[in-house]
Amino acid sequence: MKVLITGGAGFIGSNFTEYMLKKYKNYRLTVFDAMTYASNPETINKFRKNKNFKFIKGDICDFKAVMNAVKGQDMIVHFAAESHVDRSISGPEAFIETNVKGTFNMLEAARLCGVKKFLHISTDEVYGSIKKGKSKEGDILDPTSPYSSSKASADLIALSYYKTFGLPVVITRSSNNFGPYQHPEKFMPLFITRAIECEQLPLYGDGKNVRNWIYVEDNCSGLDIVLHKGKNGEIYNVGGDVEEPNIKVAKCIVDALSRDMGLIKFVKDRLAHDRRYALNSSKLKKLGWKPKYKFEAAIGLTIQWYANNDKWWMGLKGKKFSKYYRSNYGKK
Numbered sequence: 001m002k003v004l005i006t007g008g009a010g011f012i013g014s015n016f017t018e019y020m021l022k023k024y025k026n027y028r029l030t031v032f033d034a035m036t037y038a039s040n041p042e043t044i045n046k047f048r049k050n051k052n053f054k055f056i057k058g059d060i061c062d063f064k065a066v067m068n069a070v071k072g073q074d075m076i077v078h079f080a081a082e083s084h085v086d087r088s089i090s091g092p093e094a095f096i097e098t099n100v101k102g103t104f105n106m107l108e109a110a111r112l113c114g115v116k117k118f119l120h121i122s123t124d125e126v127y128g129s130i131k132k133g134k135s136k137e138g139d140i141l142d143p144t145s146p147y148s149s150s151k152a153s154a155d156l157i158a159l160s161y162y163k164t165f166g167l168p169v170v171i172t173r174s175s176n177n178f179g180p181y182q183h184p185e186k187f188m189p190l191f192i193t194r195a196i197e198c199e200q201l202p203l204y205g206d207g208k209n210v211r212n213w214i215y216v217e218d219n220c221s222g223l224d225i226v227l228h229k230g231k232n233g234e235i236y237n238v239g240g241d242v243e244e245p246n247i248k249v250a251k252c253i254v255d256a257l258s259r260d261m262g263l264i265k266f267v268k269d270r271l272a273h274d275r276r277y278a279l280n281s282s283k284l285k286k287l288g289w290k291p292k293y294k295f296e297a298a299i300g301l302t303i304q305w306y307a308n309n310d311k312w313w314m315g316l317k318g319k320k321f322s323k324y325y326r327s328n329y330g331k332k
């Protein structure tokens with residue numbers, strides 16, 4: 001089986017590539033990634049010695065490059081995206097370009113090349129903020145940010161390719177992932193890496209925004225099931241069992257690293273910050289999925305990974321990152 005993984009040098013894509021290389025020894029995996037600021041060459045260097053792994057540097061917005069990569073592939077797992085909500089507020093255009101036009105290019109190439117499965121990776125953010133209950137796959141889409149709106153748009157285009165052309169599309173919408181290889185601009189690695197360095201932890205608003213956390217390996221096992229057993233044209237939520245407010249996650253990190261709670265600093269809230277996401281994942285559980293990791297244990301593993309791999313994340317925190325950080329959270 002030949003599988004093309006877009007965005008495989010990013011956070012979830014690289015964890016998924018690792019998961020698949022370990023589990024399916026006879027699959028041939030090709031990562032197609034533009035290596036934007038969100039990627040790190042070190043993340044995929046470890047795969048290079050595996051004879052079943054190939055890397056192509058390419059942009060999903062470049063249709064010719066996409067066609068060359070898609071030719072001869074059996075399945076596509078499409079992670080590549082601009083993924084940071086804050087950046088979609090300060091610069092939305094790249095999100096429309098990559099997440100909407102780029103996804104269209106992937107679908108169109110898959111259709112022309114007769115790909116047998118197209119797994120499109122989406123997010124719980126497309127449902128928007130919900131006060132109570134849990135979002136189900138049939139719920140209306142009510143995205144808030146340019147990021148979540150671009151992802152919702154891509155979901156609809158992907159479904160249209162199933163309905164109109166019969167392209168075998170399946171979609172997953174996962175909740176907030178955490179684990180190794182996540183860029184330090186994102187909430188959990190930002191707080192872990194800054195707490196390691198005894199720097200202030202900028203917490204948006206009152207810190208009571210609730211997220212449904214999932215350890216990245218549990219998401220990968222869900223994606224594996226959907227890729228192999230998911231019904232074409234269907235959407236599957238992949239949510240962790242735990243809902244926690246950001247303030248609790250922040251305190252947990254400070255506590256685990258034996259730092260002072262005074263490091264937590266409340267900062268001006270993100271524009272239109274969604275209050276709560278929660279997913280009902282019973283549809284995927286019916287296919288046999290069961291998350292393996294408990295939140296407390298998984299956050300411990302995650303903190304340990306960043307503590308042991310400072311070379312990986314320090315390289316990503318250069319001058320450009322400091323500029324980005326100041327523009328979002330004020331001075332250091």
Ligand SMILES: NC(=O)c1ccc[n+]([C@@H]2O[C@H](COP(=O)([O-])OP(=O)(O)OC[C@H]3O[C@@H](n4cnc5c(N)ncnc54)[C@H](O)[C@@H]3O)[C@@H](O)[C@H]2O)c1
Pocket residue numbers: 006007008009010011012013032033034035036037038039040058059060061078079080081082083084098102121122123124151173174175176177178182183
């Ligand atoms: N991180 C989460 O908690 C989460 C939750 C739900 C869904 N998702 C979705 O999962 C997918 C992966 O998220 P992530 O957190 O791993 O993102 P990430 O930002 O860590 O990685 C994205 C990867 O895509 C690549 N990329 C970006 N633009 C590209 C382009 N034009 N062409 C080719 N490659 C390009 C980047 O270089 C990077 O390697 C995204 O589609 C995201 O919307 C993420």
